[in-house]
Amino acid sequence: MSALLDRPVYGPREDGEFLSEMEQLTLHHLAGCKLYKQIWRGWQSGGGVAGLPFLHVGLFKRLLFCTDGLAHERILQSSSTISSQPSQIILDKISSQLQSRSALAILKDFVGERKRPLLILDDSKSLRQRGTVSARMAAALSLSPLATSMHFLLADAGRPESMKWDDLRSALAANREFLIYGSTWLLWLSWGAGSMPEDIRRQLQSKRIHFVHSGGWKKLEHLRVNREEFDTRLTRELQPGSGVVDYYGLVEQVGVIYPLCEHGFRHVPIWADVLVRDPYTLQAVEDQIGQIQLMNTLAHGAPYHSVLSEDVGSIISGPCPCGRSGKRFELLGRIPQAEVRGCANV
Amino acid sequence: MCKHLHRFSSFRGAVVVSLPFDLDELIGAWSGLRSSMRKAVPNEFSRDEWAYLINFLSPEQLKRPYYEAFGAPADADGKVSGLARPRGTVAVWLPNNVSLLGPLTLILLTLTGNRLLLKGGSRSDDLTGAFLNFCRAHLTDGTLQELLERQVQYEIFQRGDERQAAMVEEADVRVVFGSEEAAAVIHSSGNPVKSIGFSFVDRQSQVWIEPEAASDEVLRNLIQVFAIYGQAGCTSPRRVVILEGTERQARQLRDRVLALWPEVLRLKPSMHIASANTLALQWAEASGWDAAAAANRAAVIGIGPISLEPIDSPLFLPISSSSLKNAIEHLPANIQTLGHAFVAPSDVRWLEIAASTKIKRLVPLARMHHFGPLWDGEHFWRQCFEEVEVDL
Numbered sequence: 188m189s190a191l192l193d194r195p196v197y198g199p200r201e202d203g204e205f206l207s208e209m210e211q212l213t214l215h216h217l218a219g220c221k222l223y224k225q226i227w228r229g230w231q232s233g234g235g236v237a238g239l240p241f242l243h244v245g246l247f248k249r250l251l252f253c254t255d256g257l258a259h260e261r262i263l264q265s266s267s268t269i270s271s272q273p274s275q276i277i278l279d280k281i282s283s284q285l286q287s288r289s290a291l292a293i294l295k296d297f298v299g300e301r302k303r304p305l306l307i308l309d310d311s312k313s314l315r316q317r318g319t320v321s322a323r324m325a326a327a328l329s330l331s332p333l334a335t336s337m338h339f340l341l342a343d344a345g346r347p348e349s350m351k352w353d354d355l356r357s358a359l360a361a362n363r364e365f366l367i368y369g370s371t372w373l374l375w376l377s378w379g380a381g382s383m384p385e386d387i388r389r390q391l392q393s394k395r396i397h398f399v400h401s402g403g404w405k406k407l408e409h410l411r412v413n414r415e416e417f418d419t420r421l422t423r424e425l426q427p428g429s430g431v432v433d434y435y436g437l438v439e440q441v442g443v444i445y446p447l448c449e450h451g452f453r454h455v456p457i458w459a460d461v462l463v464r465d466p467y468t469l470q471a472v473e474d475q476i477g478q479i480q481l482m483n484t485l486a487h488g489a490p491y492h493s494v495l496s497e498d499v500g501s502i503i504s505g506p507c508p509c510g511r512s513g514k515r516f517e518l519l520g521r522i523p524q525a526e527v528r529g530c531a532n533v
Numbered sequence: 534m535c536k537h538l539h540r541f542s543s544f545r546g547a548v549v550v551s552l553p554f555d556l557d558e559l560i561g562a563w564s565g566l567r568s569s570m571r572k573a574v575p576n577e578f579s580r581d582e583w584a585y586l587i588n589f590l591s592p593e594q595l596k597r598p599y600y601e602a603f604g605a606p607a608d609a610d611g612k613v614s615g616l617a618r619p620r621g622t623v624a625v626w627l628p629n630n631v632s633l634l635g636p637l638t639l640i641l642l643t644l645t646g647n648r649l650l651l652k653g654g655s656r657s658d659d660l661t662g663a664f665l666n667f668c669r670a671h672l673t674d675g676t677l678q679e680l681l682e683r684q685v686q687y688e689i690f691q692r693g694d695e696r697q698a699a700m701v702e703e704a705d706v707r708v709v710f711g712s713e714e715a716a717a718v719i720h721s722s723g724n725p726v727k728s729i730g731f732s733f734v735d736r737q738s739q740v741w742i743e744p745e746a747a748s749d750e751v752l753r754n755l756i757q758v759f760a761i762y763g764q765a766g767c768t769s770p771r772r773v774v775i776l777e778g779t780e781r782q783a784r785q786l787r788d789r790v791l792a793l794w795p796e797v798l799r800l801k802p803s804m805h806i807a808s809a810n811t812l813a814l815q816w817a818e819a820s821g822w823d824a825a826a827a828a829n830r831a832a833v834i835g836i837g838p839i840s841l842e843p844i845d846s847p848l849f850l851p852i853s854s855s856s857l858k859n860a861i862e863h864l865p866a867n868i869q870t871l872g873h874a875f876v877a878p879s880d881v882r883w884l885e886i887a888a889s890t891k892i893k894r895l896v897p898l899a900r901m902h903h904f905g906p907l908w909d910g911e912h913f914w915r916q917c918f919e920e921v922e923v924d925l
Contacts, residue, residue, distance in 0.1 A: 226818045243812040250819055466807040467829045478808060497808055522805045 189285055189484040191458035196292045197511040200457050202236070208484040209239050209460075209492065216490035219254035223490040236460055237471040241480050241493040247274040247439050252489040257281060259488055265322045265438040274438045278320075279488030286442025286485050290329035293456060296511075297432045297446045298333070298397040304362050305334035306355070308369030308377050310344045322438040326401050327368045329444075334366065340377075347376035352384055359390045370402035371433070375412060379420045388424065395426040401434045401444070405521075435518050439494045443483045445518070448509040453500075455514040459483040463502050463516070464495065476501045476519060497522050543604030546614030550603060550918070552646040553619070554676045560595045562677035563640065567591075569671040577663035581761055582633050585902075586664070589637060598644060598906040602915040613925045617918040619646040620729075624704035626652050626719060627661060628711040632762060635661030637904045638708065639687075643680060645917040650700050653689040662687060697722075704728055706917050731913040733767075736869030740770040740898050741860065742786070743876050744778045751874040752790050754899040756797045758872065760832065761902065763848040768870045768894075768901045770850065772843060778854040780836065787825065787834050787852050795828040802831045806848065813846035820844055822851065839863045864890055869909060872898030 189208060191201065210232045216223050217230070227240040242252070249272070253259060257279040265274040307327045320328075323344075331337060338358050342349035358365070369378065398421050404412075418431040435453060436444035445453035455461050463477040464470065471480075479496045486492040500518045507515050539550045550556075567587050574583045588594070603617065623642055627635045635653065639661060642649050653661050665687055672678040690696050701707070701722050707730040709716040716732035724730065740755060755773065762769045775783045801807075807830035814833045817824035822835030822844070832848040839853040839860065855863070871892045875883060878897070887895045893910040896903070906914030 222819045225821070226815045243808070243815050245809075245812040246815055246819070249816055466804045466811070467801060469811065469830075478804075495808075495811065497805075499804070522808050523803070524805050 189458055191484060192285060192288050192292070194457055196296055196456045197454055197513050198457055200513050202460075205457070205460060205484065206236055206239075208458075209236070209482060212484060212487070212492050213240055213490075215487065216254050216492070219256050220252055220490050222250055222252055223254070236482070237462060239482065239493050240490075241482075241495045242490060243495045244274070244437065244439050244497055247276060247491065247494075248272040251275055251277065252491065253277050254487070254489050257488045262319045263322060263325055263438055263441055264319050274322075276438055276441060276491055277489045278441075282442075282485055282487045285487075287329065287332070289442040289456065289458060289483070289485055290444055291332050293444055293446065294330060294333065294399070294432075298366065298399065298430075300333070301364065302333055302335045303364040303366055304336045304338065304358055305330050306358060306365055306367045307337060307339050308341055308367065308373050309339055310341045310349075311339040312344070322441075323370050323402070325438075325441060326370070326436070329442075330366055330368050330399060341373070344373065347373055347381065350377055350381060352387060355387060356390070359387065359394065363393065364395045366397050366399065368399045371400045371404055372402065372406035374398065374400045374421070375407055375410075375417060379417060380410075380412075392424050393426065395428045396422070397429065398422070398431045399434065400431070401436060403435075435498075437481060437494065437496060439491045439496075440481045440483060441491075442485050443481070445516075448507060448511060448515075450507055450509050451517070452503055452507055452509070452515040453518055454507065454509075454511045455516070456483075457513060458485065461502070461514060461516050463500060466522070473502055473504070478522065479516070479518070539599075540607045540609060540613075541599065541603035541605060542607035542611075547607050547611050548603045548615040548617060549613055549923075550599070551616060551618040554646065554680065556599070556644070558676045559644065559680070560592050562672065562675055563590050563595055563643075564592045566668065566671060566677075570667075575663050575667055577660055582660070585633060586636060589640065589904075595640075595644060598641060598914050601906060602912070602918075613923055616921040616923050618921065620705040620917055620919045621647060622650060622703050623647040623706040623708065623917050624650040624652075624700045625708045626711060626715070628654050628715070632766065633660060634710055634904060636664040638710075639664070639685070641904075641906060641914055642708075642917065643677075643685070645914065647684075647706070647917055649685045650703065651685070651687045652697070652700060653687060659689065662689070706913075707731065708913060709733065729916060731911050731916075733909050733911075734867075736767040736867050736893070736909065737771045737865055738766075738768050738870035738872065738894075738901060739864070739868065740773045740872040740874070740901075741776050742773060742874040742898075743776050744782045744786075746874040746876045747775075747786055747789075748874075749789070749793060751898065752786070752793050753797050754897075755874075756790060756794055758898055758901050759850050760798055760848075763832070763850075764843075764845075765847055766902065770872060770898070770901070771865075772839075773850065773852045774839065774860045775852065775854040776857055776860060780854050783836050783852045783854040784823070787836055790834060791825060791827055794831065798828075798831060801829045806831065809846065810848055813844060813849045816844045816846065817849060824849075861886065861890060864892070866891065868892050870894040870896065870901050872896060872901040874898055 230240050259277045259279050261278045263276040263278050340351055342351055421431055422429045432446045434444040434446040443459045460482045462471045462480040464480055465472050466478045476499055479498045479500045482493040499522055500516050503515050503517055537552045537555050539556050541548050567590050570587050574580055625638055653659050701724055705728050709719050710733045713734045716734055720730045759770055810830040810833050814824050814826050817835045821841055822837045824833050824835040826833050834850045836852050839855040843851040868891055
């Protein structure tokens with residue numbers, strides 16, 4: 188199962204091997220998933236990576252895909268909003284193992300391999316849900332192999348101000364280096380912009396911390412916080428070597444995350460690929476902005492191995508000054524939405 | 534104070550309508566506004582919407598409600614059998630995703646001489662407000678400008694606002710566009726005993742086409758009617774039924790619509806529409822529809838049996854072939870408009886269908902979106918007048 192995972196995450200790309208694994212995975216899902224086959228019944232291999240079938244990301248909010256032949260364990264659920272249903276991804280044991288290895292390999296490249304306490308800006312309630320796991324919790328737990336211990340710092344994830352300061356004091360007293368994970372808006376509201384007790388502020392001056400966050404900036408738009416201010420506020424009083432890693436990832440691509448490199452780009456692991464498609468023709472384009480398609484060789488339990496996102500971006504050619512080789516892209520945000528007008532059907 | 538008497542003649546005899554303005558002057562002012570409207574489209578409106586409004590303001594269109602309600606204009610002589618006068622205050626509730634219904638209702642109701650209170654949707658693109666602003670900016674002194682200033686009050690407020698109760702209390706006529714729940718609340722909140730109310734709630738529409746009547750012109754009209762609001766409009770076709778047709782004929786018709794699409798609609802949709810239609814295409818296929826996308830992913834058209842539930846996607850148009858009997862059986866309970874393309878529209882069986890089903894409008898498909906004084910089974914415009922029996 189995905190021999191590519193045994194190689195360096197941003198090493199030289201083996202596109203032939205990637206394509207071969209993706210084609211096998213596609214045939215596996217066509218044989219085992221009825222819904223997938225109804226959509227892609229006419230597909231034949233031979234069209235290269237751009238010819239691989241994909242599912243629009245919105246389908247996972249409307250249909251539950253499942254490929255026969257694997258033991259399905261839990262359902263991974265994105266956070267739902269008022270206007271939309273959550274995405275639901277069926278997780279299986281084999282894929283989960285591959286996804287954990289993938290996420291760990293990517294994160295190590297950005298935060299190092301040292302184990303240290305993991306502080307999670309969330310509450311522990313969603314850990315106790317049976318049968319489902321939230322995307323936010325899955326993101327936090329992807330860091331667990333790098334953790335010596337885990338501490339949930341919020342009493343209530345719906346209230347960023349519910350920080351358990353005493354728990355944080357105890358954790359800080361016992362260690363010098365930390366990983367901290369939070370979704371972008373929670374990290375900002377509870378830590379970056381939160382009112383922190385003075386004694387904890389003093390304690391932090393002797394600590395080295397890597398903050399890891401994901402989930403996007405939409406909930407912070409009204410606060411007009413930019414990335415520079417965000418990063419500076421988090422790290423300004425910490426020891427050198429501290430940093431902030433902002434990564435992009437979809438629930439529908441669990442296990443493959445795209446941290447922003449020091450030069451503002453997202454790098455593609457060798458077991459994944461990214462295409463940009465013209466939203467009108469769906470042709471893959473190299474030199475223009477379009478809709479981002481994300482692929483990986485890890486998803487066996489359901490056909491979420493190739494997903495057309497609702498995000499826009501562009502592929503960037505040439506080597507990146509950060510030194511990582513392989514493909515890279517720039518994420519520009521969500522496809523702009525507009526209100527649908529009708530008449531009296533409210 | 535009503536000081537202008539306008540006489541109309543119907544089969545019942547002459548009816549005099551008493552208005553606070555000269556009707557011809559008001560209609561002249563509305564239609565005169567069109568010269569300013571032709572020069573620029575306000576940002577809030579699409580070109581199609583603005584063009585529809587310009588057409589709606591033609592003198593012929595504006596006179597139509599009077600002719601339909603009271604008959605043709607008549608001379609001052611002769612026996613008078615009735616008098617109509619404005620009821621007083623008409624309150625209108627417009628929902629959040631309302632389109633042109635706001636401006637159209639405003640225009641129609643100004644013709645009645647009533648004082649108007651309008652509440653706009655609190656989360657929507659505000660076409661009524663935008664249209665009123667345009668009118669106020671472009672009208673010179675005169676009857677219409679004065680009427681809009683003094684007799685029309687337009688406000689946007691949230692649910693629970695105390696202005697809601699005031700609107701209800703003041704209204705002699707309540708016109709509610711929105712959900713059944715919203716209408717029920719408004720019509721049961723301390724209304725004056727003698728007031729009357731109209732509810733234009735959640736409705737859906739269909740198109741019925743006989744294969745022999747499916748000319749290119751009919752299909753062009755179908756594209757235009759559907760593309761404006763897709764599934765979101767209460768007068769938009771949620772389904773096209775090919776009457777007494779075969780699945781093959783449905784597929785052929787779909788392919789002809791797809792071929793005509795770029796000729797009728799040349800502009801690319803916005804990127805999120807194209808993406809939503811990529812989703813719709815896959816969702817429809819997974820749900821059992823034989824689906825195909827229009828040029829530039831502007832819409833998705835699916836072929837499937839009439840019993841197959843359409844997917845809930847704004848620009849998905851399902852086409853089903855069906856017997857007439859089956860089509861009638863599958864009409865939704867909240868059917869409003871049946872847009873038709875029949876070989877012989879005057880055939881009495883269509884009238885029998887109108888009589889025996891719950892449809893509220895049976896019109897050529899090109900007229901599906903045409904809003905008028907008779908709406909959803911109610912002659913609401915005429916009932917904005919109180920009618921006095923006279924024998925003079």
